[in-house]
Amino acid sequence: MKSKFLLCLAAVLNVSLLCASKTVFVPRSITHDSTYELSLSNYDIYHHRPVAKCCPQVNLYGSYFFQQSRRGCEVGSSFLPCESNCVTVGENDGSTVNSTLLGIVSPAGQNFRSEVCVNPCRRLQGAYLQAHLDFAYLDNWCRGWWLDFASAVVNARHSLGLTECVTSGEGSVEGIKNALDALDNNAWNYNHFTNRRLCKTGLDDIQVKLGYNWYYNRCGDHVGLYLVGTIPTGHRRCNRFIFEPTVGTRNGAVGVGLNADWTLWNQCNQSFVWMADVKYRYLFRSCEWRSFDLCNGDWSRFLPVVRQEETAFTLPGINFFTHKVKVEPRGQVDFWTAGHYRWCNYNLEFGYNLWWRQSECIKCPPTLCNVGLFDLNGVATLAICPVSANCLTTCQTTTSAVSDSSFNAVTSDRLNLSSGLVDRALTHKVYGALGYTFDCCNVGSLIGIGGSYEFAQCKRNAFDHWAVWAKLGISF
């Protein structure tokens, strides 16, 4: 009994310490991206304005953007076992994943073996919309206050870039000939690995800012504090696919920020302004469907499970290890700074944006149904009466799996909660933008284009992205 326990512990520790795959990926929100929000327009709001007037100044901006991820292998490795974007799936040959546990069982005399790789890619395009109302020039109680709304209509396209190279064998179970069939089979309700391109179009979360500039001069230099809130617009994440696109969230948020700029150099038709914006927001919890591995290691959520009364009737574990849970994304920090050079009506801007996200936490861990892990060894070798196999891992061969002496249901404390939560992320973004401003009929106008590259510091949790955009704006 003792040795069995140690064997189990060793198997579990070996897997859980070396590997840590994720069941979910949450990208950075477009609305919360300071680059789209502030590039060119922040300067335009404060430095390109008509003469004093008695009504609030209104600035409207619209941007078309396109961004695409790079180096998808790094994010892909977070979905597969052992921190690699490729995994070997084989039948009792010491592969990373025992294909039998995915339902791939070749006929006697054959042994299935293949290599599965993922290379996720994320493409986004859409329109970023922003409205800014500034009461700076008014001579009443609301002087110095401003209000800002921003959101985006986003079309997100995700492809997992799933490929498989089968080197031998073929599954005999109907509908599951290879790993691609197994990972996208209809019996699974969640976490499909699919080769299909998944699209989602919708309105991203709405950001509202209410600010007060306590310092303001006629050059446009200012220092202001603001409150920021997020109105969620998304649907509940259903987690049907491993890398499903989402637009908008169900997480409301509040936070504070500071926005400032300073004219460093100003001549008759030239100027150079330094600008900065920093904000912290706290995102509130919401209910989402999340899948969790067990402490038995990566991909243990895919292990077949059985009910005590029918230990020969296997069911997909993923259907039992996916639950609606309250997920709290917690804090995010966004720091933006840029230098803006103006020559006559031409504008050149270079900037930097840092984005940091805290790791998610979960409230109220789920309660599991009364199921146990499939007694693989019991079925394959003893052939008398399978029970359960509490220590089963995906990389074990059929005969090395240890059968339980009596039925053991999987309990909630065996869920590896971190597998279904997003880790903290940090990205650095640099951008350059070119703009042209002009006035027409007392309406200030802006035309600009820009490009950026975002470097993810922990590449398993965030993509590298390149992006281009074109911005139009008017102020009156």
Next chain:
Amino acid sequence: MNLKKLILICIALNIEAATVTRRFTNGGAITFTSVLANEATPFPSTIVADIPSNATITRVSVELRSFSATQPNQVTVLLRAPDPAPTPSVLPNANLILMNNTSNGAAIPVNNPITLILNDEAPALLPNTFSEYPATDTTRRPASYSAILPAPFLGANQPEEAGTSTFASSFNGINGNGTWELFVYNNFPDNNQGMFAAGWVLELTYEIPDIIPGCSISGRRSALFDAIRNKFGI
């Protein structure tokens, strides 16, 4: 637990047993072409039978493929199981002489070899000293026509006519999971050369307790469950 006891318990509990037949092949040639050595190469030739550890052998059949010899009567073949014999035996494991001192007739040429299928159900024994092997493949019962055995095989179970042992009496009741060995011995290497050019096949029929009253196997089975059991010959 002793396998025989397990079987008896299963019968007492009205356990239904599943019967499975599987063939295991070693296609490597077994040659006895040396004029110096009595032992063929390899000696022994082996087959690993991966059958369930609770299985019980109920029938054994052996196929000796592409047999050729200049003097067939000089070839002695012994099959040895991985388990101890069901009854006390001189040799450590269950065994049976498959052929010894058979036909003293014409040679079986290398360019026209024959395949011998040996089992207990065949109507006739291997040809005796005064008859010849047929020119085509044939199914026979094991036979030994001399009480004298080569030194390595002393004490082995002898089939008719030198003894009374059969596949059933030698192997039925054992588990059979593990390495089976086929020993080929050339009694007269100076004058006899030949080979089993295509190796040999071991066909095992065994029973395993399957459906136990009250056990969940008797309930619904998933396709995965059945596929695994088929894969492992259960």
